[in-house]
Amino acid sequence: MSETIRLTAAQAMVKWLSVQMTEDGERFIEGMWAIFGHGNVAGIGEALHAYQDVFPTWRGQNEQTMGHAAIAYAKGKKRTRAHAVTSSIGPGSTNLVTAAALAHVNRLPVLIVAGDVFATRRPDPVLQQVEDFDDGTVSANDCFRPVSRYYDRISRPEHILSALPRALRVMTDPANCGPAVLAFCQDTQAEAYDYPVAFFEPRVWRIRRPAPDAGELARVAEMVKAAKNPVIIAGGGVVYSQAEDTLAEFASKHRIPVAETQAGKSSLAQSHPMSFGASGVDGSAAANAASQAADLVIGVGTRFQDFTTGSRTLFGAGAKLVSINTHGYDAAKHGAESLVADAKVALEMLSAALGDYKAEAPDADARADWLCAVDTYCARPEDQAALPTDGQVIGAVQRATGEDAVAMCAAGTMPGALKLLWKPSQGGYHMEYGYSCMGYEVAGAMGLKLARPEREVLCFVGDGSYMMANSELATAVMRRVPFTVILTDNRGYGCINRLQTMGCGGEPFNNMYVDCNVEVQPEIDYVAHAAAMGAHAVKAANTDQLEAEVKAARERDIPTVIVIDTVAKDFPGTGLETTAGEHGFFWDVAVPEVSDRQKQRDRFAEYLTQIASARLVN
8 A cells, every 4th residue: 555644635736746746856837826715715725824834825816816926937948837826615716716817818837726615615605605596516616617728626535636737737838828717726725645656656748849740841931932021929938948049040041031829029139130029000111011012821829819910901911921829729720830839949940841941131231211211209208397108207217227137018108119119138028918907017027027137127008008907016015026117197998998999990989087977187196005015115307317217127026117107199299100009000899880960970881891801711
């Protein structure tokens, strides 16, 4: 008979997690974020206390933002390490559903251990229990099912013997990577079981690098050789494969310009001669011109999301598509020729197959013109008394930082502005734009700084996103995690206001405070608010002061929040805007077909013309 050790199910889970290792000798799951309630305090809480010397616990302020911090950490670590998050039953669990969705969309690993109802059902219904009148097996945690890559309900202590390895298998799989959710019944957490000692032997989790199928590789190589003007669309898969240098060598050797998605930006440093900037809706003139003229589009680690493709209108009707991706589901999108493989391995093998192939030289003048336009838009305002644009704010922050700076954001105007205007070094950009989740920014900045302590983290957030979720500032202060928040206040949802009025032909309504049905316009003191949570907070009157405050923030060991008022306009007078009010390319947001207003009817007529050129192949 094999040797056993008697533990509660929660103790066994924590003990097992503490010995799951990476190839570098680190724990794959570094520790667990926790807010305790009656669904997890007795079982998981006691277990985390018992093993706190080998498996740390961190307290947050909100389950969703703890999840965001964990996800940002995993993204900052390029999916080589992760965090876990535990919640109580009911609202604690459902608070985490948004974070799970964010991780799912972005293909990022996080382990969610959600408190659940009693497996015995003895005290049902318990406090905060959601009851289904027709299905006794349903709990609130079933909300996680559509946003999980792996889901399991732990209703017996021996379930963890299979559930935990399955969860980490998903989290370390480059093709299926995403959130793993364990709905852990609260009585089962505290139930004892004789576990095999062998279950707790340290295990090393290796992240595979699948090579491409020989036939697929040969077909793609022939397509590239036949192309005169190919373009590469670099996505997040380049970063997660750690293929940045490989991509740089591939692009240079074969003279192929590179455009970037939000997740792929900074896979090439901005200074690289083949870096043509952002693709699509929030794209550069140089990158979008190259994509429109391309006879072959090579996606590397991208989902070809609507922002990347201009809602399928960016690429010419005759252009062929190739998609290099670890998952066949993503690789086959848009009718592309699939090359299912790890990005680094695929680029290396494809380069060898191409030999001395070189595409026709890309338009270097277009790249130079675009960079010149960026410098113009980001230049220091001559009138420091006027409210700056978001681009002028970006320029001020860029001038105040060095090569180690990482700009991060998630929602509003800033993601598009940063994708277009921020000029990063390699790895100098972190954007959550798969889910574009308002409220990710502050918690994400903390998670990113925990993952990349050697780099300066600059969190750009609008007043709207800040109001949605800011409480992890207090956590960062408690843990002494320094980063800089640039809070741009345009007094409402300026991004959606522009989409409403310019993109969709509507009238200003319910986005800017001035257009809301309120009796008193709010005057929110963001400096006082951030300072009340312990952050160093200051108001910058202009971009010169902003530069100085960004430099000063580097000397602190707590978060710094710099508030600056901005004008709610989108790239005026730069030639970067379009008739849809965006600064790169068409974005398909449905326009009402029937309206009493001529402006709305005119916009619908334009909309019909724009969608007529969309590629409909799936």
